[in-house]
C-alpha cells in the first residue's frame with residue numbers, strides 16, 4: 001500500500017510524519033550515544049516509582065555532560081519536546097505517554113567526590129549513596145535525605161526535604177545547563193529555594209552536579225541518626241507499595257494527610273489507586289492502577305478536602321504528558 005495516498009486522513013498523515021520525524025531524530029542521536037543509552041517506545045511504568053503510565057517516544061541515558069549537551073543540541077535544532085528526570089520518584093506519566101524525549105540522569109551519571117567537608121555529586125547520584133558517602137567520611141547534616149528515594153538532581157530541583165532538613169540547608173553550589181545548552185553556575189541564594197521550589201524548576205535548568213556543605217561529625221552517630229529516621233519512615237509510610245511519596249504539598253500550618261483523613265478518605269479507592277491506609281498523604285498503586293486512576297483520585301481528594309475544610313491542596317508530584 002502507498003502510505004502517501006490522499007485518502008489516508010489527516011490523523012494518519014500526522015502520525016506518519018511524526019514517525020518519520022522521530023526516526024530522523026533517532027538517527028542523529030545514535031551518532032552520539034550507544035544503542036543501550038537510547039531506548040524507544042519505552043514504558044514509563046518501569047521508570048517511575050508509582051508504576052503507572054504510558055510510553056515515552058525516547059528515553060536517553062547520558063553518561064557525560066558532553067553527551068547531554070550534544071543531545072540537547074539535536075533536540076533544540078529539531079524542536080523536539082524534551083524533559084528531564086532522575087529516579088522518577090516524584091513523577092506520574094499519563095497513560096497516553098510522552099511523545100518527546102526524556103533525558104534520564106540516574107545511575108549512568110552518578111559520580112560522588114568528597115573533599116574536606118564538602119561533597120560534590122553528579123545529578124544522577126542517589127540521595128542514599130550521597131548520605132552513605134557523608135557517613136563514611138564522618139560528615140553530618142545530610143542524614144535527613146538518606147531515605148528519600150530520588151537523585152541529587154531531582155532533590156535540588158524539588159528542594160526535597162524531610163525531618164526538619166531540606167536541600168536548601170546544605171546546597172553550596174550547582175552546575176546546571178540551560179535550555180540552550182549553556183552552562184550556568186549557581187551559588188547559595190541564587191538557587192532561590194523555597195518549599196519544594198527552586199530557581200532550577202522555575203528556569204527549567206538541568207542540574208549537572210551539586211556541592212553540599214556539611215560539618216564534621218561522628219560516623220557512629222551519623223549512622224544511628226540515618227537508621228532511626230529510616231525506621232520512622234518504615235513505620236509511618238507505605239513503603240511496600242508503589243507510590244510517588246507525598247502527593248500534596250504541606251498547606252501552611254496544616255498537614256495534607258490530616259486534612260485527607262478528616263475528609264473521610266483514608267483507604268478511598270479509584271480503580272487501582274488508593275489513598276494509603278497507613279499514611280493519607282500517599283496515594284498507592286495497589287496492583288493494577290492506571291495513571292488515569294491516580295489523576296482522578298488526586299482530583300477527588302482535592303475536591304473533597306476543599307469541601308470539608310476550605311483548604312485547596314496543591315500537588316507536589318509532577319504530571320507529565322496529557
Ligand SMILES: Cc1cc2nc3c(=O)[nH]c(=O)nc-3n(C[C@H](O)[C@H](O)[C@H](O)COP(=O)(O)OP(=O)(O)OC[C@H]3O[C@@H](n4cnc5c(N)ncnc54)[C@H](O)[C@@H]3O)c2cc1C
Nearest residue numbers: 086087088089090150151153154155157160161162207245
Ligand atoms: C516512598 C517515597 C518517599 C518520599 N519521601 C520524600 C521526602 O521525605 N521528602 C521529599 O522531599 N520527597 C520525597 N519523595 C519524593 C521524591 O523522592 C523527591 O521529590 C525526589 O527529590 C525526586 O527525585 P527524583 O530523582 O526521583 O526526581 P524525578 O521524580 O525524576 O523528577 C522530579 C522533578 O525533578 C526534575 N528533575 C529531576 N532530575 C533533574 C535534574 N537533573 N535537573 C533538573 N530537574 C530535574 C524533573 O524534571 C521533575 O520535575 C518521596 C518519594 C517516594 C516514592
